[in-house]
Amino acid sequence: MGVRTLPGNPEISLRLRKNPRARRMTLRISRLDGVVTLTIPRGVSEREAMAFAAEKQDWVLGHLSKHAAPTLIGPGQTLNVGGQAFQLTESAGKRLLIQGDQIALPMPQEKGRVHLLAWLREQARAELTRASDHYAEKLGRSYARITLRDTRSRWGSCSSAGALMYSWRLILAPKAVLNYVAAHEVAHLQEMNHSPAFWKVVEQLYGPHKEARRWLRHDGPSLHRIRFDA
Incomplete structure (x- = not known):
């Protein structure tokens, strides 16, 4: 249904979501990025839903105050990639330039962030492919393919057909964490559950x-x- 704004000081952006199976209106605040989602069941108008949200405004603001603010990435900041800390700087050129522990972003900053995001996805695919290949060989099984997404609810998954999916943001985590997620999903090639047998495979890998x-x-x-967009 899109995004609506709840008036106030400060204003609150709400993501509206219709769910015919919902029994009542609910407000949910994501612990990942503080996005506020208002779920509306069948038969409830948008006007009624916004009135409900207005009644809960103090509650929402209280929870939002506990969330760290999103960081729009750019020159002058440090970014961890594959376990290595990089200093972001400005580049006079038209392309991303990596030298030592520095990543020079082309200007304007919007363009630089686009280039940086593309590079990060490339690094993520390379590292997650490396880790998946390693653990799959160790397990003696093969996977169908690897897909990268910007998932909010999970870091990875494995389908019954052997397709692996990972969040590209794992490249921003310590390498040991990225390796663990790869081992976890590859273990599902043998155990499609979270039983003791599954965790034993993870331990072995x-x-x-x-x-x-x-x-x-x-x-x-x-x-x-x-964040990579304004």
Whole structure:
């Protein structure tokens, strides 16, 4: 249904979502990036829904105040890529330039972010392919293909047909975390569940994984607060 604005100081942007199976109106605030979603069941008008949201405005603002603000990436900032810290600078050229621990972005900044995002996706595909190939060979199984997306609810998945899907943002995580997610999804090629047998396969492929899982729970949401568009 699109995005609406709830008047106030400050204003609140709401993402409206109709769900005929919903039994009541609900407001949800994403812990990843603070996006506020207003779910509307069948038979409820948009006017009624916005009135409901207005009644909950103080509650929404209270929760939003606990969220870290999104970061629009650009020169002067540091970005971790594949476990290495890069300093972002301005480039006088027309293309992205990587030298040592610096990434020079072409100007204007909007163009630079487009180039940076494309490069990050390339790095993500290379690293996730490397890790998936390694664990698949170790397991003695093969996968069908790898797809990269900007998923909000999961870091990876494995279909019954052996297709692996990963969030490209894993390239911004420590390499050990990226490797863990790859091992987790490759393990599903043998165990399409989260049974004790599945976790045993993960342990065999990756080793102890408690720390990587903890990082994803506590620090993973910060990767979604890195923005590449204004």
